Amino acid sequence: MTLPLGNGHTAAAHVIASVLRSDGIQASVYDPSENLCSLFPLTRALRWLYRFAVNWRHGSVHVALYRLADRHPASVSKIVNIVFGRRFKAWLNSIGPVDFFISTFSLLGYLLGESGRAPVVSFVTDAGPVNRIWFYGSIDRHIVPDSGSYSVAMLCDVESERVSLVRPPISAGGVIAKEQARRDLKLEDRFTVLVTGGGLGLGKGILEAARALVAARTDVQLLLNAGKNAELLNDFTDLCTSGTSCTVTGFSSDFPLMLAACDLVVGKAGWLTLNEAISAHRPTLIVDVVPGQEEGNCSFAEKARVGRRVSPIEVPAVVQHYAGSESALRDDFSFTNEMLSVAWADDLADDLKKWAWDRW
Incomplete structure (x- = not known):
């Protein structure tokens, strides 16, 4: 119910x-x-x-x-x-x-x-x-x-x-191979960031982060997922007319493939969004937190070392840092601790x- x-x-x-x-x-x-x-x-x-x-x-x-x-x-x-x-x-x-x-x-x-x-x-x-x-x-x-x-x-x-x-869940051997997911989605085999607004696309920080990434012209591949938010989908589509390497989607059954294809998620602190990323072993940069309701989710993600809260304008620099250092990504995030099942x-x-x- x-x-x-x-x-x-x-x-x-x-x-x-x-x-x-x-x-x-x-x-x-x-x-x-x-x-x-x-x-x-x-x-x-x-x-x-x-x-x-x-x-x-x-x-x-x-x-x-x-x-x-x-x-x-x-x-x-x-x-x-x-x-x-x-x-x-x-x-x-x-x-x-x-x-x-x-x-x-x-x-x-x-x-x-x-x-x-x-x-x-x-x-x-x-x-x-x-x-x-x-x-x-x-x-x-x-x-x-x-x-x-x-x-x-x-x-x-x-x-x-x-x-x-x-x-909260962590997958046991069921993670889709990154290379295969990228082939299935017809993506290039390079550092990829999934920017997702969750099922309803709530929160303005998601759009601000996407704009910052596009404006910074970082050398990464972008997947922009608007969920069921038609307005956010239009905004994402407009962003990608500037020649930036990005793919825009709305609500899609391919979301697990998108998670598997990316190296990093930029999203909100919704419990479902975080758990989907955890199950795919993908760290999340949290740019939106629904006041009161999701603050505990954000704290959990940071304590479990599966997420990190950043402001939307900080996203390009953080993404570039991780894109240039796989070891930094491994050092800052973990999916093997006892807070996960x-x-x-x-x-x-x-x-x-x-x-x-x-x-x-």
Whole structure:
């Protein structure tokens, strides 16, 4: 169960469903916003609201809402339940029998718990000092990605036996060969940078970094991925009319190939974006952080030595430094530390099966 407030929540739901299906468990992904309002498209409204909150006046709206939810999780949850609770329960009754729910969005976990329909697992999609609203409500199991989010659960008086730590993924031998990926994408075999705006292309730092790279005319190959953001796609296309060696794409199933083909990622601190880069063993220069929500993700990436926060204008110099020294890239980043899990999918499936077995 997910909501379209940041593509990471939705993508995480599909990844979890895929993991469960591969383990023989029947799983479906639902977005309640597609069904709760007949008067106007709620999904589109939520996406617009999220974009506005994150981008207007340096994210001040998002910061205010985030702090409100963190300081008053009970009040915020109850208001949402008053507005949507009755219709949400009616919609739940229409989807057929369910053994348990997995929520990848905090308030959905609360609404599912209030419905009393089936046991609820909350899958936390950010790291570090996450919002306390993740741990409010009648939730049976919390899955968190790191010690920081685990500590918040403890501060919220969640019993330790109801919280499990499943570390972020690192691939185990499944990394696509860089040379093959470049051949498949018809790219030159030289230092390549993937600039990606994530699923929704949120954040202005991505475009600023791309402009800085193009203006600097560094001797690197650029892949500019705009996700589902049509405006960012147009901006990227305009940038590449200047003769710079770059390839522009929107949302594409070739994204894993792009990751494999690059040496370095320039992007935001979304949990999904970071984990995709981690799984491909590609370090990330973080140029965008959604205030409040993604600061913990950025801190995790830096502590785990899989990412580094830089300003957009610093990107060309940092890229040129790494392009000229493979040893510097190896020295500054690592994908073999204990903060990452080789067997992430197995860990998740095993944890859920053990929890379900103990209940039934």
